[in-house]
Amino acid sequence: MITCDRESQSWATKAKFNEIQDYVLEKRTEGYFIIDFDRGNGVYSVILEKGCGIIEQRLRWSSEFDADDMIVEMWNNDFTITNLLHDGSDWVYVFS
Numbered sequence: 001m002i003t004c005d006r007e008s009q010s011w012a013t014k015a016k017f018n019e020i021q022d023y024v025l026e027k028r029t030e031g032y033f034i035i036d037f038d039r040g041n042g043v044y045s046v047i048l049e050k051g052c053g054i055i056e057q058r059l060r061w062s063s064e065f066d067a068d069d070m071i072v073e074m075w076n077n078d079f080t081i082t083n084l085l086h087d088g089s090d091w092v093y094v095f096s
Helices: 017-027 067-076
Strands: 006-015 034-041 043-048 058-061 082-086 091-095
Touching: 006 017, 006 082, 017 043, 017 058, 034 082, 034 091, 058 067, 067 091
Parallel strands: none
Antiparallel strands: 006 043, 034 043, 058 091, 082 091
16 A cells, blocks of 8 residues: 555445446546555455655456566656556456
8 A cells, every 4th residue: 555645535345346446547637656556355455645756557457367467668758656456357457
């Protein structure tokens, strides 16, 4: 989890990935970035912060762990992995 001084914080829990993704996209238009993303007991949870120094972020997922292509590509584009989880079927990556 990223910790930082924050201007504002938002969080949500949703049962389906597409629901949490829609929430994240909505909050991104308001200037929020993911600082923690997880899944437990069948529920996705996300914490987003505004004003914490993150200026760009990417959310990606794949059915298999993709260290050779996606991660290297993001590293080569000056992103770092700031959150990684497996939700039981897919790997979910947050790059900042």
